[in-house]
Amino acid sequence: MKLGLRLPQRLGVDLRHDLVEAARTAEAAGYASVWTYEQLLFAETPLEPYAPPDVPWPESGRQTADPLAVLTAAAVVTQEVRLGTAVLIAALHTPVQLAKALATIDQISGGRVVAGLGAGWSTDGLQATGATRADRGPFLDETLDVFDAVWGPDPVTFRSPRVIIDNAAVLPKPVSKIPVMLAGGASNLGRGGSSKAMQRIARRADGWLPLLTTPGPAGAAELRANWDRIREMASGYGRDTSRMELVVVGNVTFTDRPAGPDRSAFVGTLDQVMDDIHTAEEAGADELIVDLNLQDWFTNTSRMLETAVKIRERA
Template sequence: MKLGLRLPQRLGVDLRHDLVEAARTAEAAGYASLWTYERLLFPETPVESYADLPNVPWPETSRQAADPLAVLTAAAVVTEQVRLGTAVLIAALHTPVQLAKQLATIDQISGGRMIAGVSTGWATDELQATGATRADRGRFLDETLDVFEAVWGPDPVNFRSPRVIIDNATVLPKPVSKIPVVLAGGGINVGRGSSKAVERVAKRADGWMPLLTTPGPAGAAELRANWDRIREMASEYGRDASRMEMVVVGNVTFTDRPAGADRSAFIGTLDQIMDDIHTAAESGADELIVDLNLQDWFVSTRQMLETAVEIRARAEAAGV
């Protein structure tokens, strides 16, 4: 299993210098990929709790999230081999043609290393700031995927949807090669049907980007069963499921003492976090994104990177 690292975008980051240091350090340490996340704004009185979870407040320490595509562009210039991904972009916050062009441009700058992680989003405050609603989310994501296929394909491009009309036009640049599109979100109860989001992954995506929430063998078994079902569904749609990737996200929160048996994955001591990395590998994940952006006691990017380097070294030593 490969390891990726989310780049620092939060409040307090020196965007001029820290991004370059983080990208270079992560690549030198052996991380296979660098990732960004998208938060458009941070409402004082949000409509929903954070991540649409009951009674979870929006994090005070992350009241800035630098633009994900600008951050990846900076990383592209100072690295040579790591893949560059978004985890994730919210489709409804973007004009589809402009987003397709931005992603293709970064792919050209990086020499073909771009991965497009995309989702429907959940925050009403962000959606309404761009003229969308929660009801639009799935429709706008499907439209965005349609536009990607059209704009990244051969010229002249002809496309028509309720929001987008392209009439016999050249749209450049094209990606170096097909940009993998990985979709986040969705849940599935194996044997009990599937959600629209999971069907979209199986039918249209190059991969799935779930969160690992349950630690230990139970968490590995749950993810593995879901992933097996998604790939089975993809095969039923006539797709080559062996070419799909599962990229798991690990949102890390360290604790001073070992977290209890009822903990969520990636909450605990460094030893417990390493156990969770092993769990992700056992689930069949192709890649794990290590996210240290929400860690309160990382007072500097250098401190964050020291921990990131240690995590990578320990994972390599353990054969993950």
């Protein structure tokens, strides 16, 4: 299993210097990829909690630097790591401009972009761009359709409720096909269930970007069952599942003492986090994204990178 590292975007980060340092350090340490995430704004009185039932939004979220700008900076100072988004919220973007931006970064990087997308959930961010919660799924599907069209041969002709392209060149094109990963899903897939999100992944995506939330053998079994179900559905759509990737996201929160048996995955000491990394591997993950953005000390990028290097060496 490969490891990826989320890049610094949060409050207190020196965007002029820390992005370059983090990208270069990640590549030198042997990380296979670097990733960005998206949060458009920070509402003083949010319409939804950060996580159910009432987890507050972390203060670090007052700044989340633009994910595509951060990825461009990483592209310029690295040579080999993949450059991923985990995730972009489709409804926050106009599809043609997003497709063009991703293709441009892919050209700058020599073909290293991975486009991770999600439907989103924060009403505050959605309404700032003129979208609603009801738009999330349809706008994501439309974005995927636009990617297929404008990343294909010119001239492009395409029509959807928001997008009309009539016999036009849309350049640049990606170096090659940009892998499109999708987030989202439901916990009951291992018992034979399905969801609209999982059906979309099975039908259209090059891979799945789930969170690992349950530690230990139970978490590995649940994740493996869900992934098996996705690939079973994908096979039913006539797709080649051997080319699909499982890239797990690990949102790390370190504690001074070992967390108890009811802890969430990636919450605890370094030893417990290492156990969770192995849990993702046991579940069949092709790659794990190590996200240290939740740490208060992440504003000290040097300390964050020391920990990131230590995790890579121990893994």
